[in-house]
Amino acid sequence: MGDTSHLDARKHEAQMIALYKLEEIIEKIGAGGPTLRDQFAMAALTGIKASGKGAGQPIDGFAALAYDYADAMLSARGSDEEEES
Numbered sequence: 001m002g003d004t005s006h007l008d009a010r011k012h013e014a015q016m017i018a019l020y021k022l023e024e025i026i027e028k029i030g031a032g033g034p035t036l037r038d039q040f041a042m043a044a045l046t047g048i049k050a051s052g053k054g055a056g057q058p059i060d061g062f063a064a065l066a067y068d069y070a071d072a073m074l075s076a077r078g079s080d081e082e083e084e085s
Helices: 005-029 036-050 060-084
Strands: none
Touching (some): 005 060, 036 060
């Protein structure tokens, strides 16, 4: 088995950068805190960057993708609530 600490460190760094950038955007909007959609987007963006896909690419393009994932999560969440009723 190889040493994965370097990869783990890079994934952690990517996660921290992704969260910082998204939180910075939310702060500029001044919506009084992140909405559920924003929180889902932060989680999605963290996952995208942690997966290593698009390594070295600017984060801006990933924000739109993260919100696409967030919208899908909100949609799925709404479907679950309807089924429970």
